[in-house]
Amino acid sequence: MVPAVPAGPSTPRRRAxxxxxxxxxxxxxxxxxxxxxxxxxxxxxYVGTCGYSxxxxxxxxxxxxxxxxxxxxxxxEHFSAVEIDATYYRVPSAATFISMDRRTPPDFRFTVxxxxxxxxxxxxxxxxxPDDARVFRENLEPxxxxxxxxxxxxxxxxxxxxxxRTEAYVRALRGALPDLPLVAEFRSREWQRPETLSxxxxxxxxxxxxxEPQFEGLMRPSSxxxxxxxxxxxxGRNYQKWWRHEKSEERYDYLYTPEELAPWTxxxxxxxxxxxxxxxxxxxxRFGQAAKNAGMFAGMLLAHLEP
Numbered sequence: 346m347v348p349a350v351p352a353g354p355s356t357p358r359r360r361a362x363x364x365x366x367x368x369x370x371x372x373x374x375x376x377x378x379x380x381x382x383x384x385x386x387x388x389x390x391y392v393g394t395c396g397y398s399x400x401x402x403x404x405x406x407x408x409x410x411x412x413x414x415x416x417x418x419x420x421x422e423h424f425s426a427v428e429i430d431a432t433y434y435r436v437p438s439a440a441t442f443i444s445m446d447r448r449t450p451p452d453f454r455f456t457v458x459x460x461x462x463x464x465x466x467x468x469x470x471x472x473x474x475p476d477d478a479r480v481f482r483e484n485l486e487p488x489x490x491x492x493x494x495x496x497x498x499x500x501x502x503x504x505x506x507x508x509x510r511t512e513a514y515v516r517a518l519r520g521a522l523p524d525l526p527l528v529a530e531f532r533s534r535e536w537q538r539p540e541t542l543s544x545x546x547x548x549x550x551x552x553x554x555x556x557e558p559q560f561e562g563l564m565r566p567s568s569x570x571x572x573x574x575x576x577x578x579x580x581g582r583n584y585q586k587w588w589r590h591e592k593s594e595e596r597y598d599y600l601y602t603p604e605e606l607a608p609w610t611x612x613x614x615x616x617x618x619x620x621x622x623x624x625x626x627x628x629x630x631r632f633g634q635a636a637k638n639a640g641m642f643a644g645m646l647l648a649h650l651e652p
Contacts, residue, residue: 374406374633376640380424382452383646385617391426391454391495392643394635395578395628398431401594405633417448424639426454426495428578428626433458433500436480442487454495455488456528456576456624459518464501466514474514474521482522489525495622496526496574498553503532503562512544519548528553528576534562545571556609558582568612574623575616577609579638581629598631601638603645610642610649 383390397420403409407416420427429445431437445455462477488494499518505511519527529545530553531537545552552571555564557580568577581599609625617623625642627635 374402374637374640376423376636376643379422380640380643382425383617383643383650385614385623385650388617388621388623390613390617390623390625390646392625392639392646393424393426393428393627394630394639395428395626396430396630396635397427399630399633401631402633402636406636414448417445421449421453423636425452426456426624426626428498428624429455429457431458432481433461436460436477437484439484439487442485446487446491446493449493451493453493455493456496456498456626457485457488457494458498458500461500461502463518464499464505466505466511469510474517478518478521482525485525494525495624496528496551496576497522498528498530498576499550500530501532505531506533506535507538507541515544515550516548519550526574527551528574530555530576530578531564534564537565537567542569542571551576553578555580556582568616570616570619573621575613575620576623577613577616577625579609579625579627579629579635581634583629594631597629598634599629600634601627601629601641603641606638606642606645610645613646614649 380392383392398413398416403411407419411419417427449455460477460481463475463481467473467475485494485497515529527549528551531541542552549572551574552569554567554569554575554577556566556577557563559565579601581597581601582605583596583599613623613625625639627638627642629635629638
């Protein structure tokens with residue numbers, strides 16, 4: 346483990362990983378057993394998927410004929426956590442979050458993506474964080490009150506590059522959402538520097554590690570930890586469709602091999618040993634491949650952690 350910078354209330358660190366490429370489409374993607382939280386020291390690792398309500402999961406993960414309202418309860422029978430991504434496109438009502446709470450067991454955990462209207466830098470004329478942040482926080486209260494909200498993911502666009510104004514905006518987002526556990530996912534490699542980890546540490550914001558194609562300018566694989574929460578998103582490695590595709594979901598048409606995930610078992614286990622809660626979410630969601638890989642990865646973690 347290599348220390349990155351001495352900063353704030355925690356000491357972040359960083360490490361690079363290597364990647365390969367592979368493609369395959371599975372016929373069935375439902376884990377044999379429920380993917381329970383994995384205990385590591387005094388902490389836990391949750392493994393799940395980015396989103397759960399996909400039509401192309403029907404017949405692969407969900408049974409044919411299953412109603413959309415039954416998807417979340419079915420998902421919760423097989424996983425203990427999910428990342429809600431639909432919130433990036435609109436702010437759901439409080440009733441939506443109440444429904445999510447009621448349709449999941451007490452041990453289930455949600456991470457929820459902050460609306461894109463909030464994570465895109467406002468115009469220079471705008472002085473404050475958009476009001477959608479306030480509405481989002483108010484409507485999110487049912488999950489906060491139930492204890493099921495684990496984190497809020499701030500996914501910044503590729504054009505959100507490090508400078509004094511964007512760094513000030515990151516601090517402003519913490520000020521606008523002072524009581525929520527925040528995670529920052531940057532899309533530009535320019536943010537992968539010690540100064541960013543110091544910024545996040547000072548603002549008590551966790552860092553999101555990612556696995557994705559290694560095109561110039563995209564984020565490098567890493568295993569950075571800032572604070573008591575660790576986070577990893579697996580986007581897949583579909584080099585052919587990452588930039589050129591007819592439908593955006595084609596970008597996430599990818600199935601990881603065990604060989605590609607093996608380096609992550611050690612890193613995630615190590616991150617978990619330093620934190621209270623670790624999340625590993627798979628975003629290669631086309632045809633339910635995320636569910637397949639999430640179940641696979643959880644099994645690999647358990648095997649890695651066996652004494």
